[in-house]
Amino acid sequence: MTPPALESRFQPQPQHANRRRTGLVQHALVLDEMDPALAIDRGDDDSVPLELLTFGGVRELCPECKTPSLKLVLRQKTVRLAHLFCADCGRCFDAHYSNGVSALTI
Numbered sequence: 001m002t003p004p005a006l007e008s009r010f011q012p013q014p015q016h017a018n019r020r021r022t023g024l025v026q027h028a029l030v031l032d033e034m035d036p037a038l039a040i041d042r043g044d045d046d047s048v049p050l051e052l053l054t055f056g057g058v059r060e061l062c063p064e065c066k067t068p069s070l071k072l073v074l075r076q077k078t079v080r081l082a083h084l085f086c087a088d089c090g091r092c093f094d095a096h097y098s099n100g101v102s103a104l105t106i
């Protein structure tokens with residue numbers, strides 16, 4: 001017969017499982033399309049080519065064209081708000097976590 005103390009040692013620990021699942025949810029990004037005019041300062045002269053520095057790709061797919069073409073664009077001379085730019089369809093997206101916290105704020 002097994003002593004009760006040994007049995008309880010092998011019980012699954014639901015608290016651990018919950019914590020792990022919550023961690024995954026927090027890392028899922030919510031992408032909202034935004035007006036490029038809000039993020040990018042084009043100035044008055046549209047004929048001037050826009051210079052944008054991107055800071056690498058992200059693993060999320062573009063919500064519109066479903067391609068892994070999203071690039072991180074941080075604030076710079078012509079960029080007012082950090083955002084994700086899709087090199088395929090040219091759309092801009094804001095990214096935040098499911099709890100509403102911005103994912104692009106440093």
Ligand SMILES: [Zn+2]
Pocket residue numbers: 062063064065066067069086087088089090091
């Ligand atoms: Zn796209």
